[in-house]
Amino acid sequence: MTTSGADGTKERRPVIALAMGDPAGISPELTARLLALSDIRDAAHIIAIGDRRILDEGARVAGVTLDLEAASLDNAGTARHVFVDLAHLDPADVVRGEATLAGGTFATRNFRTALELAHAGKADAVCFTPFNKKAMRFAYPGYDDEIRFVADVLSFTGKVREFNVLEKVWNARVTSHIPLKDVASHLSVEAILAELKLTQACLKDAGYEEAKIAVAGLNPHAGDGGSFGMEEIDIIEPAVEKARALGFNVEGPFPADTVFLRALKEGFNAVMTMYHDQGQIAMKIIGFDKGVTMMGGLPFPLCTPAHGTAYDIAGKGIADIGATREAILLAARMAKKKRALSAAA
Template sequence: MTDTKPRIAIIPGDPSGIGPELIARLLNEDGVTDAADIVLVGDGHVWEQGAAQSGLPVALAEIGEDAAGTAEGVNWLPMETIAPDDVKVAEVTVEGGTCSLRCLDKALDLAQAGKVDGVLFGPFNKAALTSAGLNAEDEHRYMARYLGFTGYHSEINVLDDLMTTRVTSHIGLREVAERISAEAVEKAIGLAEDTLKRAGKDRPHIAVAALNPHAGDNGKFGREEIDILQPVVEAAQAKQKNVTGPWPSDTVFLKAKRGEVDAVVTMYHDQGQIAIKLMGFERGVTVAGGLPIPVATPAHGTAFDIAGQQQANVGATLQAFNLLVRMARNHRAARAAA
């Protein structure tokens, strides 16, 4: 491995879904091993399953448990997390969730130890993760807890060159307005800015979406824009940050689609997700924003309806890999300079 070429740990996600097939397809894409050296983490039979489901070869060059002996190209760190007979394609199982968590833990261990520069995971099934002992709101909070990270972090959604962050996430709509605070908006802006800079964007343009229809229409439909959002935007601008808004949420994504902004800070989950998925469902990426190590995954789920049918589209996984490589390269350089 060269000084600039990052090393990426890849785990299959839930073995019952399309993750193993997606990773097999990814490894056979042109330029993947030129961009990064790969450490496959997981059971040999799961990777073989992916090869069979995709009809594409997956070479398993075995390395040591601490990634000792990692060479250029594709390497395999063996694990025994699930018996072959316990892999039930297109079914939610405790065993599938256990496999997912154990592989994730190992990949995070490697990243914390500096053995890899980033982690890519195939889609997880949240029901399976929960049954296996996730004991967290989602995998992002699980990862933060596992890493002992107590700083601000949140899921970031990415489509091509556009990122979205959220002021609120997995809560009911009736709770959203009371959770909108200046501090929360500032953190969402900062997360977008920091993540874009880690991906190589020096001065990103960040647009803040309004909460209310027509951006509140001068207070007619709510005062969050007047009392919270506008002051936060003005304070960011006073610090020479490239932040604008609050923009009506039914038009801000038109600006994003035209490439006029690099990120949109949304107020709640579906405000950004609906727009992103309509613009490119098969290219969407999820980044574990704020964590001390780069982590990414395709934004779609395990797709049990097509699992094992050679129909999985590698587009989002390839986008996740390419973004992760950029972030991992910068992470590796920053670690070397520290």
């Protein structure tokens, strides 16, 4: 699990536990295609988790040949990528393009196993190919989203937030999976400041030592001086000022309809939006095939492609590997940074 550094010395590649996602979508072929990439082999040692029969079907669809060693959960250290075969889903039971209990059970067990590996210190990061939330709820009725599942599996009580990541800009948000009508009531100076602190820390883990963050307003035209709402004046501006007093390079609030254009033009590393779709729409237009979802605040990096299971193209061999590749590379960079910080402490 070592590679040669620039000075010729050996350095350990980050170990990434990769959970196969929903078997009825593009996850099997994405997993197979990813494991065949030479730059991924150079960047990380992957412990892939799932059912080898499902993976082999994914490799057939993707048209790739895999060089994998079989491994157990207790013995996954090798120079090559390895596969932990849980042997828990017969391909004959997969209904392509349909969310099912069998598919949700497969994905939740893979995800749980990957999380437990990282929690036990046997992996430096966790990644997964796309899940289908409907299928996950069939298997785990309390499944609201990945954050809730991670907290349940690890008994984690800290603050975890979902970030969307593109090469040129990140998107952080103050509220996430709540109804739009409830957003304003969930905004406070303290909540925004807490998100800015977490965003700053996650950007630093990803290698941005001097991160520049733009903050979006809530209302049209960022409230237009109070004409269209007071949240900018009463809540968002004071939070930005407090963050600046702490030394953060943060500006705003800016109108949400132009903040991403400003960020790309002026070199902001991240945009903080007030609610889910305010940022998601912009990010997916900018780079749907490259977008990564990263969960910040955990003891280890957790990344996945930002797109879904693409039931409509499952089995056609045309799924784009871009976002999955970027998810692994981001997890590897963040894991190396965390390891370096731990060694220096």
